[in-house]
Amino acid sequence: MADRIVVCDDEPFITHAISLKLTKAGFEVVTAANGQLGWKHIEQDPPALVITDLQMPELDGFGLCRLMRQNDQTRNIPVIMLTAKGFEIDHQQVMEELKLTAVMIKPFSPRELLELVQHSLGTAAAVS
Amino acid sequence: MSVCTYFMLESAAAAGFVGATCLLCTLAMLTSIARGERYARTAIHKSESRGQAHPQAGLYQSILSEALGVLQCREDELEKSAVNSRELQLHLQEKAFDLIRLQGTFDSLPRSIAILDENGRLQFMTSSAKRWLAAYPGSVDPTSDTNAFDLQRIPQIEQLVGEILGGQSPQTQRVAEIPNPHGDQHAVYRATATGIYDREQSLLGIAVSLEETGTKTFDESRHTELVSAVAHEFKTPLASIRAFVEMILDGDIDDRDEMQDAFRLIDVQTDRLARLVNNLLVLARIENGDVNFRRENCDLDEILKCSVASVQPIADEKELAITSELDECSSVIFADRELLQQAITNLLSNAAKYTESGGQISLRKTTDEDNAVIEVQDSGVGIPEGSLQKIFDKFYRAPGQSMEADGSGLGLTLVSKVITHVHNGSIDVSSTVDRGTCFTIRIPLGPKRPKWITNSASSTVSSASSPGILLRS
Numbered sequence: 001m002a003d004r005i006v007v008c009d010d011e012p013f014i015t016h017a018i019s020l021k022l023t024k025a026g027f028e029v030v031t032a033a034n035g036q037l038g039w040k041h042i043e044q045d046p047p048a049l050v051i052t053d054l055q056m057p058e059l060d061g062f063g064l065c066r067l068m069r070q071n072d073q074t075r076n077i078p079v080i081m082l083t084a085k086g087f088e089i090d091h092q093q094v095m096e097e098l099k100l101t102a103v104m105i106k107p108f109s110p111r112e113l114l115e116l117v118q119h120s121l122g123t124a125a126a127v128s
Numbered sequence: 129m130s131v132c133t134y135f136m137l138e139s140a141a142a143a144g145f146v147g148a149t150c151l152l153c154t155l156a157m158l159t160s161i162a163r164g165e166r167y168a169r170t171a172i173h174k175s176e177s178r179g180q181a182h183p184q185a186g187l188y189q190s191i192l193s194e195a196l197g198v199l200q201c202r203e204d205e206l207e208k209s210a211v212n213s214r215e216l217q218l219h220l221q222e223k224a225f226d227l228i229r230l231q232g233t234f235d236s237l238p239r240s241i242a243i244l245d246e247n248g249r250l251q252f253m254t255s256s257a258k259r260w261l262a263a264y265p266g267s268v269d270p271t272s273d274t275n276a277f278d279l280q281r282i283p284q285i286e287q288l289v290g291e292i293l294g295g296q297s298p299q300t301q302r303v304a305e306i307p308n309p310h311g312d313q314h315a316v317y318r319a320t321a322t323g324i325y326d327r328e329q330s331l332l333g334i335a336v337s338l339e340e341t342g343t344k345t346f347d348e349s350r351h352t353e354l355v356s357a358v359a360h361e362f363k364t365p366l367a368s369i370r371a372f373v374e375m376i377l378d379g380d381i382d383d384r385d386e387m388q389d390a391f392r393l394i395d396v397q398t399d400r401l402a403r404l405v406n407n408l409l410v411l412a413r414i415e416n417g418d419v420n421f422r423r424e425n426c427d428l429d430e431i432l433k434c435s436v437a438s439v440q441p442i443a444d445e446k447e448l449a450i451t452s453e454l455d456e457c458s459s460v461i462f463a464d465r466e467l468l469q470q471a472i473t474n475l476l477s478n479a480a481k482y483t484e485s486g487g488q489i490s491l492r493k494t495t496d497e498d499n500a501v502i503e504v505q506d507s508g509v510g511i512p513e514g515s516l517q518k519i520f521d522k523f524y525r526a527p528g529q530s531m532e533a534d535g536s537g538l539g540l541t542l543v544s545k546v547i548t549h550v551h552n553g554s555i556d557v558s559s560t561v562d563r564g565t566c567f568t569i570r571i572p573l574g575p576k577r578p579k580w581i582t583n584s585a586s587s588t589v590s591s592a593s594s595p596g597i598l599l600r601s
Contacts, residue, residue: 011364013393017371024380055360084363085356107367110375 002028003048003121008038008064009082010056014106018051021110022117035059039067046073048121049101051113054083065098078120080113082106240338242279246331248293250279260317260338285336288321292334361404365397407542410467414545421464421550425574428459428500432493435472442480443489450476450489457495462574463551471546474539475504475567482565483508499553499570510561519557520544547571 005027009015015031022029030047032038036058042050050068054061061081068074078101083089091103101120104113231254234241240257244250253261261279279285317338324333372381372390381387436452443450461468472491479489483506492503511519520540547553553571 011368013368013397014371016393017368017375020386021371021375021380084360084367106363107370110371110380111378 002026004028004030004045005049005051005117006030006032006038006041006047007051008032008035008056008061009053010034011053014053014082017110018113021114025114025118027117035061035064035067039064042068042074042077043071046077048077049117050077050079051117052079052081054081054085054089062094062098065100069099080104080116080120082108082113238339242336242338244279244289244334244336246293246333248289248334251333257338279336282319285319285321288319289334289336292321292323292331295331358408362401365400365404368397369394369401407539411542411545414549421467423462423464423550425460426463426465426468428461428463428493428502428571429454431463431465431469432472432491432502435469435476436491438473439476439480442477446480446483446487447485448480448483448487448489450491452491452493454493455495459493459495459500460574461500461551461571463571464546467546467550468571471543472502472504472569474543475569478539479504479506479508479565482506495573496570498572500573502569502571503566504569505564505566507564510563511557511559511565512561513559516557516559520555 005022007015007018007022007029008031009018010033012033015033019029019031030041032041034056035052038050038052039059041047042064050064052061052064059067061083065079065081068077068079079098081094081098081100081103082105083103084106094100095103102116104116234254235256237254240260241252241254242250242257242261243252279289317340320337320339322335322337323331324335326332372394375381376387376390381390432452432454436450440450442448476489476491483489487507489507490503490505492505494501494503520543544555547555547569551571553569555570556568557565558568559565
């Protein structure tokens with residue numbers, strides 16, 4: 001059965017692109033327009049991995065990660081954060097604090113994202 | 129003379145001693161005095177007989193007395209006019225005090241004010257205006273020996289004043305922004321020129337006021353924040369474009385429909401980038417006090433109809449109903465057609481963006497005494513009260529409002545600047561969360577109608593139609 005991935009971003013074009021890339025690579029993808037909606041999907045059926053934008057309405061990427069880290073069901077799910085913020089945040093600190101797998105800066109490469117996802121889930125060989 | 133002699137004799141006798149020499153001396157004196165008396169009598173007699181001998185003496189005398197009479201009259205009049213002049217002087221003094229009080233009042237205002245006559249010549253300036261102008265390079269006319277200030281050497285003011293003098297501007301008020309002449313490049317002054325007209329609508333003068341629009345001292349952190357916000361706005365559409373281009377190149381998109389979709393998305397995002405660049409440039413122009421916008425007399429209804437037409441496809445896609453309700457009055461305004469249409473379109477597409485499918489957007493135009501009033505109302509998500517004040521700030525997004533594909537974060541800032549700075553209008557917003565938002569724009573109507581005509585006309589013609597009738601006449 002394909003690994004399930006939840007993608008949260010308020011840019012519909014971004015979620016569309018990621019969804020397309022990951023689906024072609026054999027993953028099952030669920031998209032959400034903000035952290036709040038994303039959390040509902042994650043809580044209901046904990047996915048294999050979460051890709052989330054940082055700046056989102058309702059609940060941002062930081063908030064979503066904190067929620068996940070407080071819940072036993074979602075505590076250990078790998079999270080990849082996408083952000084358009086470059087030097088404004090200390091990526092190392094954020095990664096450690098929220099136990100992020102990786103931070104990707106927008107504009108990002110879907111190809112690199114896919115590789116990162118596959119690496120995180122240890123499925124690189126199987127899918128490609 | 130006789131008294132003198134008597135006194136001399138008496139004093140001599142009283143002395144009780146009269147020397148021979150002394151006596152002789154006294155006698156000689158007496159003789160000479162008596163001779164003098166006689167001479168005087170003869171002289172008087174002679175003059176009297178000469179006077180009687182003149183034949184026209186009577187005439188002279190009557191002329192003299194006539195003249196005396198006239199003189200007396202004049203003296204009375206003089207006295208009267210002296211009283212009048214004192215009163216006039218008091219009155220003038222009172223007026224002078226009034227002027228000083230007025231000058232003091234003007235000087236106490238935070239704005240610097242200058243008054244020009246109907247030919248654009250400087251008549252009056254507040255002390256702050258003098259200081260301001262003295263520091264403005266080139267504002268002192270070198271050809272004038274009095275070192276007179278020449279307000280019109282400042283290009284922004286020259287254009288404002290020129291528009292009013294030339295009657296080109298149908299409005300009485302025009303606004304331009306002038307970069308601070310005092311070396312600090314980040315402070316901007318707003319100059320407002322207001323035509324002063326008499327009842328017959330002929331120009332009496334122009335009042336120019338200068339106001340510092342906030343002390344925008346250069347703030348490094350604010351600058352960084354802004355650059356970072358601009359970069360963020362660029363990155364978002366760029367991210368979509370990059371993602372899709374890479375996926376096309378990688379062969380991830382093989383289906384013909386998917387390919388079509390991808391190209392459409394790239395097209396939309398490229399368009400968004402282009403608009404962002406354009407908006408930034410227009411904003412920079414407005415903020416730098418650029419006054420060279422192409423303002424002309426335009427038909428507002430036409431602009432509104434074009435704006436609705438350009439938003440219609442988005443509305444159709446989201447199944448939103450756009451109703452437009454324009455009153456009968458023809459609304460001629462002095463506007464930069466392209467910018468104004470862009471502003472109205474921004475408001476309409478904003479409304480479409482924040483309104484759920486099946487919702488309503490209405491555009492309404494009414495006309496009051498001086499303004500065209502445009503309302504853009506939606507039945508969308510609304511704006512929380514705490515955010516209402518900030519929505520016109522650059523890159524501000526109200527919490528809870530999702531960032532849709534076509535948002536540039538500059539839309540409302542630009543709308544507000546285009547309305548207030550370029551068109552001397554105003555923009556207000558009211559909103560109820562989950563009920564919708566209403567933007568109200570007021571733009572001065574033109575050509576300028578005399579106020580007193582409007583007032584008298586409104587009593588006989590219904591207020592809704594009177595401005596239109598006056599405009600057509």
